[in-house]
Amino acid sequence: MIDEFIGQGGTLPNLRGWIEKQGGNVIGAVGLTGKPYFAKLDPAKEQLHELRQKHVPNFEKWRREHFGRAFDCLTQSEARYLARSPDVDTVRNRIAAAMREGGGRSHACSPGEQRKHIKAVTARLATQFPDGKPR
Template sequence: MHFPPRYPWSNFPPVSIHSPESAVKKHPLYNASKSGDPEAAFRLVSELVSPSVTKSLIDRYATELPILVSAHALESSGVNAIPAALAELLEEKTGFESDTDVVQTNVVSHTGASGIHRIAHQAMFTGTIIRNRNYLLVDDFVGQGGTLANLRGYILDKGGRVVAATVLTGKPYSATICLESQTLQRLRDKHGKNLESWWPDKFGHSLDCLTESEARYLEKIESFESIRYRIAQAEQS
């Protein structure tokens, strides 16, 4: 079985979020943008991108010369145009180079999905990565952060480096994508060695490669047996 690669987080910075979720999802151009209309998506992000967040990206990463790489997420209704539009706009405003070669290869249907569905259906990527170059991840939304984790893993696996991530919107608590040591310890304490040994066989990475939100979600589930059952059910849905 082929797994999307993942790596431990190593003090990865919080995801930079441009706009509140309500402003994005209630915007009249949102549905068209999610369904693949590039013109609608560019107008959407032009209205909602944050000048202060953009400036902070320039101030912090200009010396890193990162390449902007977007998730190009496949939705059941089409190719989500928002990540590419956000990367295009940020290229204009930051002067950072933008990648157009990396694409998602599978449909995961994460929009509106449950947490367990997101974990069971992992995004996978293909495309050329330049070894030893810095990358800045771009997506439309951060929820559990799994897509960003897998895109980061793909880039690292191909010899690139990932310095940060930015999204158009997401819940404020989801900005913390780097797994905190105390969260990992609570997850281990609750579900024991069963989860620790089963997880790499199932997903190809150890528990320390989970995002903070993924680990918190799994911690809330009552037992390891329930985690395994729910993932099996989600895989069949």
């Protein structure tokens, strides 16, 4: 996989998850530009522990239900951001605001609308890539 720029570092893990869900196997990833501290994709165990202590288990469960991933699938930069966030409600409100603003993302506000959007995107990708490969 290749990403032209690594910001928070979420694009490569998200793409990896999608590829593996389709039965593919990722053997490597490269970022062309970005800050060195953003390039560390796996969060440290201490960082995960801190995150789980600060944000009670129901937030990790909520994240898994809405994004299909637990905290251990965060990048180091994402985990650092969440650990520095004041509370769970602040994080959820920021996510909801970003989704409403769009920018290529879902405008869904509720979990049901989010699931509907994900199903639509998945169906579109399946149509574009019926064998899991670009035409």
